[in-house]
Amino acid sequence: MASAIFYLLGFTALAATALCITRRNPVHAVVYLVNALFALALMFYQLGAPLVAAWEVIIYAGAVMVLFLFIIMMLELTPTGAEMQGPGWRRWGPVLLLSLVILGCTLALLGIDADKDGVPAFWVSPREFGAALFDQYALAVQVVSFQLLYAAVGAFYVGKGTLRRRPQGGEAP
């Protein structure tokens, strides 16, 4: 039962990724990628990594993909007008199907009897995870925090440079 759900989630992730990489509209690609990330998060949960699954949803689907959507919509990359004319089910059907499969898998995972199925041979609770992270890898956590700081400063610098250069007509031909 559990392995069947795992394979179903795997094929859902593959289908969502295949739909994602063939889109021309970046907004549609991001929506399909969010579906693939949800399926991957459930696969992480089944492999005994609940904290990684939660962070997959929070960081990737919640923060990174919203950043992508924000930039796409800020730059007005999506073609409007004639794009919106097609039949509705062709646009909404695949993403609705994928979402329903993922929702059904989530509900099925809630009902699995772990002792009878013998699934969690390996399971890391958030307590063990945090103990290992801040005990053995404390220096790496510091380095990663510095890396995030550099990224924020760098993003601010690049964005500020455009704002300063723009009124002088500095656009290259």
Add this chain to the structure above:
Amino acid sequence: MIVPMSHILAFSGALFVMGLACVLAQRNLIMILIGVEIMLNAVGLTLVGASALWQKVDGQIFVIFLMAMTSAEVSISLAMVVYLRRRKGTLEADAFDGMKG
């Protein structure tokens, strides 16, 4: 392990190849970044599978570092996307060939 490690490797390999195809085939900078995200996620699936295979927590911890690296990379890259869009007015990758010999 609920599934054999070889199946996990096959899944993540297929995901990685899809991301690579997206990076190589698409011409939009945003779609290229999305392909990089797909490849990093495939690597994360491999790491969590290896962590479950060897019954150690280190693989999952490395996934957390991978996520932090991805967040930094995405923030920098999207700032550069905005900068390049303002500079050239397009996001097609072929427009940015200024370093071609």
